[in-house]
Amino acid sequence: MKRNLLFITILATVFLKAQFSVSVQTPAHFQGKEAILYTLNGSKDIIAARENRKGNGLNFRVPTPYTGMMKVYFPEVNAAFNLISENKEISIILETSTDKINNVIYxxxxxxxxENIQDHQKKTEMIAPALVQIQEFYRKDSDFGKAVHKEIERLKVKPTIDATKNPFVHYYHTNYNIYLTEKPAKAPDQNEILKFIQNSGDMLETSSLLRPLLIRYMxxxxxAQVSExxxxxxxxxxTETARGQTVLSELIEIxxxxxxxxxxxxYLTLAKNLKCTINDRLASTIASNKNVELGAVFPDYSFQSATNTQTKTLHxxxxxxxxxxxxxxxxSHCEADLPVLLEKYHQLKDKNIEIIGLSLDSDAASYRNKIAALPWINDSELRGWNSSYTETYNISATPTYFVLDAANKIIARPDHAADVLTFLNIK
Structure with a gap:
């Protein structure tokens, strides 16, 4: 019995050590009450925890070890900020005005x-060249000349990162500077990028580097050689490995x-035909594409505050x-395309064809000003690309069109408003 209790105690201790918390302090006037903590898998945000604000604070408890990029999102006000985890306690203070995050104090x-390294890198790339030119216009022994010289010299010194103390910070900046910086000392070739993606450790998926690496690789x-x-x-x-499937998912989306x-x-066909166990990342890509295949029933959607209709759902x-x-x-493409539909809206209505606009806006005033001139059904979650329907309907660009029949089956996926009218025989 004592041995069992000891074993349970050891397991509990290990589990507790694997956890860490993310503490966020907000001003009392901040309107965001609910918050979601995300981890990262490739370029996809994964929900790690949800919390409701208690007083002026939030405390997320992460139950499993995690090293990499994270994000906290306040859906009520569509505000977010980024952070990193090295599987240790995290503490943050937010400075806000009404529903906007003005400053994040780590x-x-x-x-x-x-934050310090990224600040240094931006200044080195964007400000240092200008400072060198400015320096020519001031005496070196003047107060301003001395200050400019001091800043130039400071920016020449690259920050050092102890890989044993801060493994993720070291991983991110080392590999960003090798593979993704705009002006590398030596641009990596295709083989070097492939070998890095193949051999890099688990932090690749959580670093936000994977998708830009794949784009650079291609x-x-x-x-002419992209397919090869x-x-x-x-x-x-x-593609039977987790990394292979995550990369396949990223490529399909790219x-x-x-x-x-x-x-x-x-490559979507390749993914569907895999006979092995599919990881969650690839499964979600396959599912969101299946939702919007020709002939599929367009998934229903419950309107939030739809205009020009009394109905509650899309179906x-x-x-x-x-x-x-x-x-x-x-x-801008919507700005050019929507008037084409507006001009023919009465002809569409005469044929019992309805338009339903689902907006990816985040600014309420901008959205409301625009829909004032749109007579069809309009709805928006006002969460921008954080809107729930971006994943459900596999939306990666605006405008995106679908034509449904009376049974809500997808019968066409036109590229432009003019193609919509052609398909519907509206002249």
């Missing part, structure tokens, strides 16, 4: 170091963002056909 060693191949380079990369990684439809379909809108458009008031 109080733990790792985040302070990360850029080194040139347009992608096949080579996936063969080296093995090809989608850049409208490389044939490439996207090729409950009665029409022979529905045009779903994902848009934003800040999207």
């Amino acid at each position: 109080r733990d060693e790792a985040n302070i170091l990360m 850029n080194t191949a040139g347009n 380079a992608t096949d080579r990369l996936l063969h080296a990684l093995n 090809f989608d963002v850049y409208s490389m439809t044939e490439m996207k379909e090729k 409950s809108v009665k029409a022979d056909k529905k045009v779903i458009v994902f848009w934003s008031s800040t999207c």
Whole structure:
């Protein structure tokens, strides 16, 4: 019995040591009450914890070890800030005005170091060259000349990072400077990037470096060789491994963002045909694409505060056909495209065709000003790209269009408003 109790005690001690907390202090007037803590997998945010503010504070408890990028998001006010974890206690103070975060004050060693290094790097890249030119216009023995010289010399000294004390900070900045900096000492070639992706440790997925690395890898191949380079990369990684599947997921999404439809379909088909166990990252990519395939029933959506309708859900809108458009008031392409639909709206209504606009706006005033001139059904969560429907409907760009039949099946996915009208035979 004593041995069992000892074993349980040891397990409990190990478990508790594996945990860490993220403490966030906010001003009393800040409107964000609910908060979500995210970890990172490739370029995808993963919910780690949810908390409601108690007084002026939030305290997230992370139950498992985690090293990498994190984000805290306040959905009620669509405000967020980034941080890093090295599996240690994290403490943060927010300075806000109403519902906006003005300043993030980090109080733990790792985040302070990360912020200082990033600040130094920005100043080195953007300000140091200007300071060198400014220095020429001032006497070296003047107060300002001395100050400029001192700052130039300070920026020449690169911060040192102890890899044993701050492994993630060291990993991130070392590899960013090798593979992703705009002016590397030696630009890495395709083989070097491939070997790094293949052999790098677990922090690659949590670092935010993976997607830009993949884009740089494909850029080194040139347009004509992208397919061959992608096949080579996936063969080296093995799509039956977790990394291979995460990279495959990222590639499918990259090809989608850049409208490389044939490439996207090729690797989405590869993903669907895998016979091994699929990890969560790839499974979510397959699922969100399946939701919006031609012939699929468009997933229902409960409106938040829809205009120009009394209906509560997308499916409950009665029409022979529905045009779903994902848009934003800040999207220049939408600015050009939506008037095309507006001009023909009465013809669409005469054919019992309804338009439903789901906005990716985050600014309420901008959204409301825009929809004042749009007579169709409009709705928005006012969470920008944090809106729930971006993942459900695999939205990576605006505007994005779907045409549904009366049973809410997807019958077309036009690229532009003009293509919508052509499909619907509106002239």
